[in-house]
Amino acid sequence: xxxxxxKGAMAAVITSAFILIATFTAGAIYQNHRGRETEPGNKPxxxxxxxxxxxxxxxxxxxxxxxxxxxxxxxxxxLLKLQISGAHMTLVIQxxxxxxxxxxSKKYNAQDxxxxxxxxxxLH
Amino acid sequence: MIPWDKLHGAMTHxxxxxxxxSTACDFVSFTFKKLPFARGLRLVSFYGLTxxxxxxxxxxxxxxxxxxxxxxxRGDLGWHHRFVWPAFGLLMGLAVWRLVVRDAMSRTGLSLxxxxxxxxxxxxxxxxxxxxxxxxxxxxx
Numbered sequence: 001x002x003x004x005x006x007k008g009a010m011a012a013v014i015t016s017a018f019i020l021i022a023t024f025t026a027g028a029i030y031q032n033h034r035g036r037e038t039e040p041g042n043k044p045x046x047x048x049x050x051x052x053x054x055x056x057x058x059x060x061x062x063x064x065x066x067x068x069x070x071x072x073x074x075x076x077x078x079l080l081k082l083q084i085s086g087a088h089m090t091l092v093i094q095x096x097x098x099x100x101x102x103x104x105s106k107k108y109n110a111q112d113x114x115x116x117x118x119x120x121x122x123l124h
Numbered sequence: 125m126i127p128w129d130k131l132h133g134a135m136t137h138x139x140x141x142x143x144x145x146s147t148a149c150d151f152v153s154f155t156f157k158k159l160p161f162a163r164g165l166r167l168v169s170f171y172g173l174t175x176x177x178x179x180x181x182x183x184x185x186x187x188x189x190x191x192x193x194x195x196x197x198r199g200d201l202g203w204h205h206r207f208v209w210p211a212f213g214l215l216m217g218l219a220v221w222r223l224v225v226r227d228a229m230s231r232t233g234l235s236l237x238x239x240x241x242x243x244x245x246x247x248x249x250x251x252x253x254x255x256x257x258x259x260x261x262x263x264x265x
Binding site: 008011012015016024026029030031033070 | 184188189191192193194195196197198202211212213214216217218220222223225226228229230232233236246
């Protein structure tokens, strides 16, 4: 390859990386902004909005083990077709599972947990 | 309220069509490089690729708005994104490379460029296919 081609390749890699990073940053900012908009205080949340809020919590915390698509990870099961009730989901999120999953009662209050449960139910 | 679904649908077809057309022009011009229209085809391919890269920015912005910032997703949306991001990155990179190098390509550079154009075309075609599947299955979840 000629020096001009190498220079072009470097410019191409830098431009691509910059544009992709900017795109993903914009997506994250949008999601974060939308998550804040759906927080309680402004208006009561519809079921759909509750699930949207739950999704932002899920992506922030649960996705680290259960995967971004809730399809499961190396050490955590899939949450896509849970056969347990909402109350049971709430209990697991709040109390955790000994030796397997931590409790999130300090991180998420009852309303936040309800949002996560709403999101998990929407995955069915 | 901006109809992002309609805008995204309208905007994505330009980069898809232009990239595929640009790739086809490149292959024809470099396969039949002695023909009188080969140089003209290379020029068409260059402008096609440049406009495709610019048009893809609009497609991506409308897509981000449509998915409300979800750049991965699951199911068909997940597959759409798995193909669309590499295609977008390659498209921008190839357009920049072509802008810098123009027609002063070595044999190795040309071969690499054509291979990457084919790969980008494959990615964008697959992304378009899964975009269509999302529509057929009721739109973005």
